[in-house]
Amino acid sequence: xxxxxxxxxxxxxxxxxxxxxxxxxxxxxxxxxxxxxxxxxxxxxxxxxxxxxxxxxxxxxxxxxxxxxxxxxxxxxxxxxxxxxxxxxxxxxxxxxxxxxxxxxxxxxxxxxxxxxxxxxxxxxxxxxxxxxxxxxxxxxxxxxxxxxxxxxxxxxxxxxxxxxxxxxxxxxxxxxxxxxxxxxxxxxxxxxxxxxxxxxxxxxxxxxxxxxxxxxxxxxxxxxxxxxxxxxxxxxxxxxxxxxxxxxxx
Numbered sequence: 001x002x003x004x005x006x007x008x009x010x011x012x013x014x015x016x017x018x019x020x021x022x023x024x025x026x027x028x029x030x031x032x033x034x035x036x037x038x039x040x041x042x043x044x045x046x047x048x049x050x051x052x053x054x055x056x057x058x059x060x061x062x063x064x065x066x067x068x069x070x071x072x073x074x075x076x077x078x079x080x081x082x083x084x085x086x087x088x089x090x091x092x093x094x095x096x097x098x099x100x101x102x103x104x105x106x107x108x109x110x111x112x113x114x115x116x117x118x119x120x121x122x123x124x125x126x127x128x129x130x131x132x133x134x135x136x137x138x139x140x141x142x143x144x145x146x147x148x149x150x151x152x153x154x155x156x157x158x159x160x161x162x163x164x165x166x167x168x169x170x171x172x173x174x175x176x177x178x179x180x181x182x183x184x185x186x187x188x189x190x191x192x193x194x195x196x197x198x199x200x201x202x203x204x205x206x207x208x209x210x211x212x213x214x215x216x217x218x219x220x221x222x223x224x225x226x227x228x229x230x231x232x233x234x235x236x237x238x239x240x241x242x243x244x245x246x247x248x249x250x251x
Contacts, residue, residue: 001029001030001249001250002026002027002028002029002030002247002248002249002250003028003029003030003031003104003141003143003219003247003248003249003250004026004028004030004031004032004143004235004245004246004247005031005032005033005034005106005143005144005145005217005218005219005245005246005247006031006032006033006034006217006238006241006243006244006245006246007033007034007035007108007144007145007200007216007217007241007242007243008033008034008035008036008037008240008241008243009035009037009241009242009243010035010036010037010038010241011033011036011037011038011042011043011046011047011067011069012037012038012042012046014046014240014241015046015047017239017240018240019046019047019050019240020047020049020050022238022240023050023071025238026235026238026245026247028071028247029072029073029074030070030071030072030073030074030097030104031053031070031071031245032068032069032070032071032095032104032106032143032144033068033069033070033071033106034067034068034106034107034108034144034145035066035067035108035145036057036059036066036067036068036069036092037064037065037066037067038057038059038064038067039059039063039067040057040058040059043055043057043059043067043069044057047071050071052073053071053072053073054071054072054073054074054075054076055069055070055071056069056070056071056072056076056079056095056097057069057070057092057095058081058082058092058093058094058095059092060090060091060092060093061090061091062090062091065091066091066092066093066108067091067092067108068092068093068094068095068106068107068108068144069095070095070097070104070106072097072104074099076097076098076099076104077098077099077100078097078098079095079096079097079098080095080096080098081094081095081096082094083128083129083132084132085128085132088125088128088129091108091110092108093107093108093109093110094106094107094108094129094132096136098138101138101139101228102138102139102140102141102225102228103136103138103139103140103141104141104143105133105136105140105141105142105143106142106143106144107129107142107143107144107145107146108144108145109122109125109126109129109144109145109146109147109148110122110125110147111147111166111167112147112166112167112169112172113166114166116163116164116166116169119166119169119171119172122147122171122172122175123171123172123175126172126175126178127175127178130178130179130182133184133222134182136222139221139222139224139225139228140184140220140221140222140225141219141220141221141222141225141248142179142184142218142219142220142221142222143217143218143219143220143246143247144217144218145200145216145217145243146176146216146217146218147166147167147172147216148167148168148172148173148175148176148216149161149167149168149214149215149216150173150176150177150186150189150215151189153194153196154198154214154215155167155168155198155213155214155215156198156211156212156213156214157212167214167216168214179220183222183223184220184221184222184223185220185221185222185223185226186218186219186220187218187219187220187221187226187229187232187248188215188218188219188232188233188234188246190221190226190229190232191231191232192232197215197234197236198211198213198214198215198234198236199213199214199215199216199217199234199243199244199246200213200214200215200216200217200242200243200244201213201214201242202242203242208242215234216243217234217243217244217245217246218246219232219246219247219248221248228250228251229248229249229250229251230248230249230250230251231248231249232246232247232248232249233246233247233248233249234246235247
C-alpha cells in the first residue's frame with residue numbers, strides 16, 4: 001500500500017491546477033489533505049472529477065480556513081473527527097480512519113504564529129494530541145503538516161530561525177521529541193537519516209527554486225507500525241501548493 005499526505009494550501013486552488021491528474025500520478029491507496037480551506041460541500045465539489053476513492057472531510061467553523069480530508073480506495077471500518085476536546089476541535093484539523101491493521105490519522109497542527117504569539121496554545125495542543133493518539137488500540141500512522149522542523153537538517157537556515165520563527169522553537173521541537181519518546185518513528189529519517197529534503201517553501205524570494213525550505217510534513221509510525229513500513233518518500237516534483245506530498249510504502 002502507498003500512503004500519502006499533502007498540505008494543499010487550498011483545495012479549490014489546486015483543483016484548478018489539475019488536482020485530479022496529480023492524484024492519478026501519485027496513485028495512493030490512501031491520501032490525506034491539510035489546509036483544504038473549504039467547507040465539506042466545497043471539498044466534494046473540488047473532487048468531483050476524482051474517482052475510485054471514498055472521501056471524508058472535516059472543515060473549520062471559520063469558513064475558508066484550515067480543514068482536512070482523507071481519500072481512501074478501501075472503505076475504512078470507521079472514521080472519526082477531532083480529538084474529542086471542544087477547545088481543539090473547531091478547525092477541522094484531525095481525521096482518523098480505522099482499517100483492519102492500523103489507524104491512519106491525518107492532522108494539520110496549529111501554527112505558533114508571528115512572533116510565536118500562539119506558542120502556549122500550540123504546546124497545549126501537542127500534549128492533548130499525543131494523549132489522544134496513545135489511546136488508539138491498533139498501530140498508528142500519523143501524517144500531515146506537523147508545523148515543526150524537528151532537527152537542524154530539516155530546515156535551510158536553522159541558526160537564524162531558532163526560537164524566533166514558528167516551527168523551530170525549542171518548545172515545538174520538544175513537542176516532537178515527546179512523540180518520538182513515546183514510541184513514534186519519523187519514517188523519513190528512519191530510512192534517510194542524512195538526507196536533506198524539504199516539504200515546504202515560502203512563495204517569496206524564489207525559495208522553491210533555490211530550495212530554501214523546511215521539512216514540516218511527516219509520516220510518523222507508532223512502535224508497532226514501523227515494522228510494516230518498506231520505504232518513505234518526499235515528492236518534491238509535485239507542484240500545486242507551497243508544500244509537496246510526503247508518503248510511505250507498506251510491505
